[in-house]
Amino acid sequence: MLTLPPPRSALYVPASNARAIEKAHGLNADLTIFDLEDAVSPTQKDAARAAAIAAAVDFGDKGVAIRINAVGTTWHDDDVAAVARAAIDYIVVPKVEDAKALAMMYDHIKKPLLPMIETPHGVYAARGIAETSGVAGLIMGNNDLAIALKTPARAGLITALHLTILAARAAGVWVLDGVYNALDDPEGFAAECAHGRMMGFDGKTVIHPNQLAACHVAFSPTDAEIAEANALVAAAADGAVRFRDRMVETMHVDAARKLLARAQRR
Numbered sequence: 001m002l003t004l005p006p007p008r009s010a011l012y013v014p015a016s017n018a019r020a021i022e023k024a025h026g027l028n029a030d031l032t033i034f035d036l037e038d039a040v041s042p043t044q045k046d047a048a049r050a051a052a053i054a055a056a057v058d059f060g061d062k063g064v065a066i067r068i069n070a071v072g073t074t075w076h077d078d079d080v081a082a083v084a085r086a087a088i089d090y091i092v093v094p095k096v097e098d099a100k101a102l103a104m105m106y107d108h109i110k111k112p113l114l115p116m117i118e119t120p121h122g123v124y125a126a127r128g129i130a131e132t133s134g135v136a137g138l139i140m141g142n143n144d145l146a147i148a149l150k151t152p153a154r155a156g157l158i159t160a161l162h163l164t165i166l167a168a169r170a171a172g173v174w175v176l177d178g179v180y181n182a183l184d185d186p187e188g189f190a191a192e193c194a195h196g197r198m199m200g201f202d203g204k205t206v207i208h209p210n211q212l213a214a215c216h217v218a219f220s221p222t223d224a225e226i227a228e229a230n231a232l233v234a235a236a237a238d239g240a241v242r243f244r245d246r247m248v249e250t251m252h253v254d255a256a257r258k259l260l261a262r263a264q265r266r
Helices: 018-024 042-055 076-083 099-109 120-124 126-130 142-149 154-171 186-199 209-218 223-235 250-263
Strands: 009-014 031-035 063-067 090-093 113-117 137-140 174-177 203-206 241-243 246-248
Touching: 009 018, 009 209, 018 031, 018 042, 031 042, 042 076, 076 099, 090 099, 099 113, 099 126, 113 120, 113 126, 120 126, 120 142, 120 154, 126 137, 126 154, 137 154, 142 154, 154 174, 154 186, 174 186, 186 203, 186 209, 203 209, 223 241, 223 250
Parallel strands: 009 031, 009 203, 031 063, 063 090, 090 113, 113 137, 137 174, 174 203
Antiparallel strands: 241 246
């Protein structure tokens, strides 16, 4: 199992779509998520499960995950049994609201989990969910959350997004922003990526390969940030030092080194 850095991009691939599965191996998504949930009709669930497990191989240094169906659905138990044997890096668990149930799942399958926060109960429980053994990161489910909160705009999600980011940071796990639905609006997608990075997200889930490049640009350090970080590390000393007319401390140097490590993925 890989020890992976936080993904800038996580691409959902419908596991019932053979053509999409075939293309997935040639894409440069940091994390590929074969989806058994929303993207798959009830009549195709069993076939999609088998297809996802067969496809989740040969991703090299890129991550691969399977999103199972939620607790309480007809297909959940079969999904859990199947993915426990799959050669995947993560299991994406939708609509998580109960940290205890998540802990029981991890005790059973012993694979890293990516719980999705997409309900009001999930937002309130996010800290306990993030702190559960086996959780590697959190993923926002903005579409379901927007419906639950009765808001048509991202502005209505801001509090929930902030609370989930806080929960992830308190637990020391990474956190991904939710999807952007308008495939014919690249400017809007780029703007939402920039907003997500400003908020503190590590990356973003995407629903089409055409969104990957802009996602990577937004969640990768810029040339100016890399130059600044290199200069700061070079000037570092024990304790506080003056750097370009401001005082910096060890925490700033550590942050600069982490930024340079992220820049290796550009």
